Amino acid sequence: MTAGASAGTDAYVPDHGDASFSVTHYALDLAYRPSGNGLSGTAMLTCRAEEELGSLSLDLHHLTPSKVRVDGRAPAKFTARRGRLRITLARPVAAGAELTVFVKYAGNPRPVRKRHLGEAGWEELTDGVIVASQPHGAPSWFPCNDRPDDKATYDVSLSVPAEYHVAGNGPAGRPSRSGATRTWRFAMDEPMATYLATLQVGRYVVHEQDGPVPMSVVAPADVGGPDFDASFGRQPEMMAAYVERFGAYPFSSYTSVITDDDLEIPLESQSLSTFGRNFVSADWSRERLVAHEMAHQWFGNAVTLRHWRDIWLHEGFACYAEWLWSEASGRGTAASHAAEHHARLAAQPQDLLLADPGPDLMFDDRVYKRGALLLHSLRTRVGDQRFFDLLRSWVAAHRGGSVTSDDFVAHCGGDVADLFDAWLRQEALPALP
Numbered sequence: 368m369t370a371g372a373s374a375g376t377d378a379y380v381p382d383h384g385d386a387s388f389s390v391t392h393y394a395l396d397l398a399y400r401p402s403g404n405g406l407s408g409t410a411m412l413t414c415r416a417e418e419e420l421g422s423l424s425l426d427l428h429h430l431t432p433s434k435v436r437v438d439g440r441a442p443a444k445f446t447a448r449r450g451r452l453r454i455t456l457a458r459p460v461a462a463g464a465e466l467t468v469f470v471k472y473a474g475n476p477r478p479v480r481k482r483h484l485g486e487a488g489w490e491e492l493t494d495g496v497i498v499a500s501q502p503h504g505a506p507s508w509f510p511c512n513d514r515p516d517d518k519a520t521y522d523v524s525l526s527v528p529a530e531y532h533v534a535g536n537g538p539a540g541r542p543s544r545s546g547a548t549r550t551w552r553f554a555m556d557e558p559m560a561t562y563l564a565t566l567q568v569g570r571y572v573v574h575e576q577d578g579p580v581p582m583s584v585v586a587p588a589d590v591g592g593p594d595f596d597a598s599f600g601r602q603p604e605m606m607a608a609y610v611e612r613f614g615a616y617p618f619s620s621y622t623s624v625i626t627d628d629d630l631e632i633p634l635e636s637q638s639l640s641t642f643g644r645n646f647v648s649a650d651w652s653r654e655r656l657v658a659h660e661m662a663h664q665w666f667g668n669a670v671t672l673r674h675w676r677d678i679w680l681h682e683g684f685a686c687y688a689e690w691l692w693s694e695a696s697g698r699g700t701a702a703s704h705a706a707e708h709h710a711r712l713a714a715q716p717q718d719l720l721l722a723d724p725g726p727d728l729m730f731d732d733r734v735y736k737r738g739a740l741l742l743h744s745l746r747t748r749v750g751d752q753r754f755f756d757l758l759r760s761w762v763a764a765h766r767g768g769s770v771t772s773d774d775f776v777a778h779c780g781g782d783v784a785d786l787f788d789a790w791l792r793q794e795a796l797p798a799l800p
């Protein structure tokens with residue numbers, strides 16, 4: 368039945384996720400009041416039982432469920448405690464069966480805090496909201512099976528006061544207006560991990576961009592000028608460079624949101640990235656992150672890790688994509704970035720295992736740089752033609768799916784297995800070829 372379900376499914380984010388079922392679709396119908404930070408609404412989850420189910424658990428933090436229905440009927444019991452909504456079914460469900468779980472809920476959303484991971488999720492800005500959920504923040508705004516390997520499609524609507532703009536996963540249609548409220552609707556038809564679901568609320572205007580896919584920047588009205596042109600203004604060129612190297616862009620649109628508040632770090636969501644206004648800068652240290660977040664659309668969002676220990680499959684690739692943009696835009700070559708960062712890593716402690724850095728170090732800069740250096744070593748070994756063919760066929764084969772390091776090693780072929788062993792499974796820093 369569901370023994371062990373409450374223990375969670377991933378050692379890096381304990382107590383989240385339930386392996387006994389999966390979710391194929393989330394339909395979220397929400398309303399938000401910025402004054403008072405009130406969120407209320409309903410979630411309808413289409414689920415599949417992975418084993419015979421007598422009960423199931425959803426993740427939901429700081430929000431109160433008032434009504435639960437399973438296949439339209441009241442369950443035997445539900446309890447919400449310590450971030451888990453546990454539902455005891457009125458009658459067991461057979462393995463492989465489909466079921467719907469409806470939850471009506473409300474409350475004052477705030478980020479989910481974990482000791483070694485910090486805060487993530489729904490967070491109030493000075494005037495608006497950012498949702499940045501990697502890796503454990505999704506339950507701050509909707510009941511979910513919070514596992515990175517459980518990808519689903521989404522329909523999301525959010526009603527807010529009419530003066531606010533909302534950005535979300537997928538293209539925004541025209542909002543419908545009712546009195547002083549506007550309702551924004553988003554559809555994400557490509558499978559998406561829970562942590563990549565987002566809503567962004569602010570007093571924003573939209574800059575459409577003329578790129579190879581529908582692209583826009585959503586920002587406060589006063590954001591613009593030479594610093595904007597030199598960074599976000601180059602996104603269409605960046606997109607073209609990445610499409611050439613990684614293959615077709617995996618989603619139907621790309622949105623960059625620039626919040627009025629400064630942010631410590633930018634963050635990727637599916638088909639959307641979020642930056643603080645402090646990232647509007649002609650400086651390479653900022654522009655590289657505009658490139659980094661865009662590259663996550665292929666590596667992290669379309670092709671997603673099955674376990675958080677394989678975070679280098681996201682961050683190593685996105686970091687290497689920074690160097691590729693540097694090369695494509697006529698700044699330093701990837702080889703020059705590799706040499707510089709190899710020297711820096713060589714001067715740091717070599718006590719990190721790229722294949723399993725541990726939850727405390729999963730976002731350590733060494734994971735990013737060592738992952739990028741692995742890819743540069745692979746490129747040097749096999750040559751540009753085979754290297755970029757490998758990247759494009761990797762995305763094409765796994766788009767919409769979940770992967771492990773072993774999958775990538777197998778994808779690249781037995782003749783380079785020694786390279787992966789040295790970079791992934793040994794702590795000592797290998798020499799650059």
Ligand SMILES: [Zn+2]
Pocket residue numbers: 659663681682685
């Ligand atoms: Zn990243």
